[in-house]
Amino acid sequence: MYLRQTCQQGAGMFYAGTANPIRISRETEEQMTDKLHLKVVDRRSFVLGASAVAALGALAPLGSTPASAKAWQDFMKEAIGDAKPAEGKVKVDLPEIAENGNTVPYKIHVDSPMSESDYVKSVHVYATGNPGPQIIDAQFTPLSGKAYVKSRMRLAKTQDVVVVAQMSDGKAYMGKATVKVTIGGCGG
Amino acid sequence: MTPISGIKMMKKMIKLTVGVLLLAGFSTSAVLAADGKSEAVKPAAEFGLDEIWSGYHFAKKETQALQDDDFDNPGNLWLEEGAALWSKVDGDAKKSCQSCHNDASKSMKGVATRYPVYYAPRKKLINIEQRINLCRTEQMKAKPWKWKSKQLLAMAVYVNNQSKGMPVNIRITAENKPFWEKGKAFYYKRRGQLDMSCAHCHEKYYGKHIRSNVLSQGHINGFPTYRLKWQKPGSVHRRFKGCNKQVRAKPYGLGSDEYNNLELYVKWRGNGLPVETPAVRN
Amino acid sequence: MAKPRIKVPKMAKVGEIVEIKSMISHKMESGRRKDKKTGKVIPRKIINALKVTFNGKLVFSASLHPSVSANPYFAFDFKVPGSGDMVFEWTEDGGKVITAKKSLKAA
Structure with missing residues (x-):
């Protein structure tokens, strides 16, 4: 499983913060730093907003996803059509650092009166760095009372999670959170 | 703030709180029961640890929250399964666990605090999983459950719980x-x-990071534990295997005498910690 | 294989917003994992949908993808319109449907 692979990258270990740190497999550590550095650059180029979404769409083939696999932007377009998501209204509650990528708890709140005439129709959650970026496509109704969902996701690596909400009038909003996924775990 | 300084600070805060409470004339035992979560348990015997902390103490708050909520705790899926299996008749003797042991909340209460135990017919230790399977083969005349089977895990969670x-x-x-x-x-x-050795991680360096994980004292009061890594509960022996593999040693078998002896010793080190089954850990 | 747990309050006031919780035991086999011994890909088998209705009217539904954690857990809110039955339906790949039902009494 892809999640397991990331776990096993951590065969080398070291003690941090001890007088005589035991260091094994320095290369792995350096490679990881390189990867993290690349991620930072990625993240900088990741700006929310309609134009940036389009730009990212063009960049997608350069990423780690194979050309045949669909990017999260493609799935979003299928879900909400041509609506251009604006920033705001969507609150994504995710741990800054996930203890394990297999079970990352999250909560989503979308600001809406949830009345018969004005409610959140759907919420779409994407793990931008997973081999399959879709997590859930949820539907709400005025019976929901609040547009709120709490669940658990799998994250293959450190990445951004994007949440897109579409309102009953067709307008779309988005929010995101960056999650660092702990790798190399013996579990403590 | 590093976890170590965090722990130290917390300890200081606890000492302060205890002091304040004593001054105020409260009974501290009623307010602060040492459960190894926010207050350390004092070891009754002398060995390598001055204070005993549950693995819960070293887990991230999101993982702690998963354990704390009775509905949210995914280990409770196995607990419910175990409760259902308790009264399920199986084997040629047409018995269920309940046929002999009646109400588990009475008959199984305290069992987890004293296992593994010495089993005279075999002149060695047996743990709860083996006790369950002995009941199945000898009393129920049923097939033993496999170590990693859903049934054995569910029943072990139920009995420990x-x-x-x-x-x-x-x-x-x-x-x-x-x-x-x-x-x-x-x-x-x-x-x-x-x-x-086990002691390198869990006695000398607990509370410190090993790569991105915080090392615990390796207590087993929450087993079978729902591990996020496993995405299901697993036995102490499965955890021992994992630890042995992590130091690139050849692991012993599930149910082996070596691991039973280790289970007894490690469980003894955690004397005083409350049973947390099903705990949730990374 | 799959066994559901649900939490619906027995009693609530009309118009009150209550939290509903659900969890089902399932491996959520992603279809991206390989069998360690044979090296072959383990075929995908997940719960691909959850649908929750109250007296037949939709409250919450979701399509689930392989990035949903094992033992899928969902909590959401519900604005109580009156007394009735809440029905949960989980659909597994291959079409198997698992259901659970709980009654709520409105005051």
């Missing part, structure tokens, strides 16, 4: 002493390509 909140209390007797000694020797023996 009947002691939830009760302090682990392994007593060393003339009968189990030789096995405790073997377990202790195993604990302190360096092994594997990394040449590390």
Whole structure:
């Protein structure tokens, strides 16, 4: 499983913060730093907003996803059509650092009166760095009372999670959170 | 803030709180029960640890929250399964666990605090999983469940859970002493390509990071534990195998005598910690 | 294989917003994992949908993808319109449907 692979990258270990740190497999550590550095650059180029979404769409083939696999932007377009998501209204509650990528708890709140005439129709959650970026496509109704969902996701690596909400009038909003996924775990 | 300074600060804060409460004339035992979560348990015997902390103490708050909520705790899926299996008739003797043991909340209460135990017919230790399977083969005339089967895990979670909140209390007797000694020797023996013993991680360096994980004291009061990594509960022996593999040593088998001896010794180290089954850990 | 747990309050006031919780035991086999011994890909088998209705009217539904954690857990809110039955339906790949039902009494 892809999640397991990331776990096993951590065969080398070291003690941090001890007088005589035991260091094994320095290369792995350096490679990881390189990867993290690349991620930072990625993240900088990741700006929310309609134009940036389009730009990212063009960049997608350069990423780690194979050309045949669909990017999260493609799935979003299928879900909400041509609506251009604006920033705001969507609150994504995710741990800054996930203890394990297999079970990352999250909560989503979308600001809406949830009345018969004005409610959140759907919420779409994407793990931008997973081999399959879709997590859930949820539907709400005025019976929901609040547009709120709490669940658990799998994250293959450190990445951004994007949440897109579409309102009953067709307008779309988005929010995101960056999650660092702990790798190399013996579990403590 | 590093976790270590965090822990130190927390300890200071607890000492302060205790002091304040004493001054105010409160009974501290009623306010702060040492459960190894926010207050350390004092070891009753002398060994490598001055204070005893549950693995819960070293987990991230999101993981703690998963354990704390009775609905959200995914281990409870196995607990419910175990409860259903308790009264399920199986085997040629047409018996269920309930046929002999009636109400588990009475008959199984405290069992988890004293297992593994010495089993005279085999002249060695058996743990709860093996006790369950012995009941199945000898009393129920049913097939034993496999170690990693859903049924054995569910029943082990259910049986351990009947002691939830009760302090682990392994007593060393003339009968189990030789096995405790073997377990202790195993604990302190360096092994594997990394040449590390259990004590290196869980006695000398607990609270420190090993890569991105915080090392615990390796107590087993929450087993079978729902591990996020496994995405299901697993036995103590499965955890031991994982640890042995991490130091690149050849692991022993699930249910092996070596791991039973180690289970007894490690459980004894956690004497005083409340049973947390099903705990949730990374 | 799959066994559901649900949490619906027995009693609530009309118009009150209550939290509903659900969890089902399932491996959520992603279809991206390989069998360690044979090296072959383990075929995908997940719960691909959850649908929750109250007296037949939709409250919450979701399509689930392989990035949903094992033992899928969902909590959401519900604005109580009156007394009735809440029905949960989980659909597994291959079409198997698992259901659970709980009654709520409105005051």
